[in-house]
Amino acid sequence: MSRLQNKTALITGGTSGIGLETARQFIAEGARVAVTGTNPANIETARAELGDKVLFIQSNAGDIAGQKDVAETVKAAFGHLDILFVNAGIAEFGPVEQWSEEAFDRSVAINVKGPFFLVQALLPILANPASIVLNTSINAHIGMPNTSIYALTKGALLTLAKTLSGELIGRGIRVNAVSPGPITTPLYGKLGMSDADTKAMAAAKIPAGRFGHPSEVAKAVVFLASGESPYTVGSELVIDGGMSNL
Template identity: 55%
Template sequence: MNRFEGKTVLVTGGNSGIGLTTAQAFAAEGARVVITGRDEASLAAARATLGADALAIRNDAGSIAAARDLARQLGAQDIKLDALFINAGIARFAPLSDIEETLWDQTFNTNVKGPFFQIQTLTPLFNQGASIVLNGSINAHIGMPASSVYAASKAALISLAKTLSAELLPRGVRVNVVSPGPVSTPIYGKLGLDDETLANTAAQIKSQIPLGRFGTPNEIAATVLHLASSESGFIVGTEIVIDGGMSQL
């Protein structure tokens, strides 16, 4: 399939995990892919897997100035976007008693404020019929202990899909959300947990998934590409949960 032949796609946080897998899936179907991330080395490595015309741009997903600069860089190269996957985000878990303002601010800046203003600054660059997919989370729905700030940030992002859809539809731009459950990605190694605690946490989470396993980045990417393509043209302001049945218990 070449659903994205001749199209340009931007994936934020496209240098690892779900973002990189999704960027590679877009490239495999003919898209010119632009990825962002904060780490220069992983950006360069990711770009090498995406084709000769791929772009990798260092960008801080939580910064309004960086959002504006990204739009400026793309506009200066006369790049128009057919799809945008807002994937960059952070997950910091802590019990209520341990949460400090810095954790709140960092989480909401990266997961909500940055994406909002990135979409705002990129709006003039969207082609007619473009699609935006936001990466949410089932944590917005299941009330997992120690996830209050992260869950609240993802709930805000999911809500944005409905209001942004209403505002952007006159421009021919659809907005939807994928909300993954537990997925095997490097993000679990960034939670600040020691190896034993991380292993115990993973086992405890796995026991709550009816399918009995974590999801894979490829499974998330497949749904993102569906929502970004014209075949989903009647899906607007919708959240698709991809969690192996975890949130249905």
């Protein structure tokens, strides 16, 4: 396949889960790829898998000043950017009464503020045409207990996809969003959920009866990033096995 032949792409949070799988598929489709990651160990693991042709950038998505450094690194390596997949994010859950201001600010910085200022920093090198895809969540649509701040940030990111799509289309930049439901990534293990827990959740809340695979999200991102979707602007692809329809 060569749907992204000769394209340059940046994937934030591209060293594990959905981001890593998207990097694999972008490379398979012919793109030159840069990925960001925070954890040095994850970066080295991804490097071993993806190879040295991928540009690896250590960066904290919540470090606002650091977003300019990411843009400068991409500019020096690629000259311009055709595709941006904003995937880096944090998922912290808890009852309303347990949230601190520090934790609130951390989620907003990583999930909303950082992505906004990364887009701003990349504008001078985004090509015409170019595609931006924001990774949001079905939690922007459903009232799931203990997800108030996570859902708030993902709702803000979804709104950003819609408003930026109207603002940037005149520059030839399409902005769209993917909103995954539960996907088999390391996230659920970090949250302390066992395989039995995830299977029970799938049986009770997901009509498809299972969690999604990272590849199923990555394929949607490839579509939005490619020339197959030139008339798709300000749209959201929900990839949740029907969960948000219940």
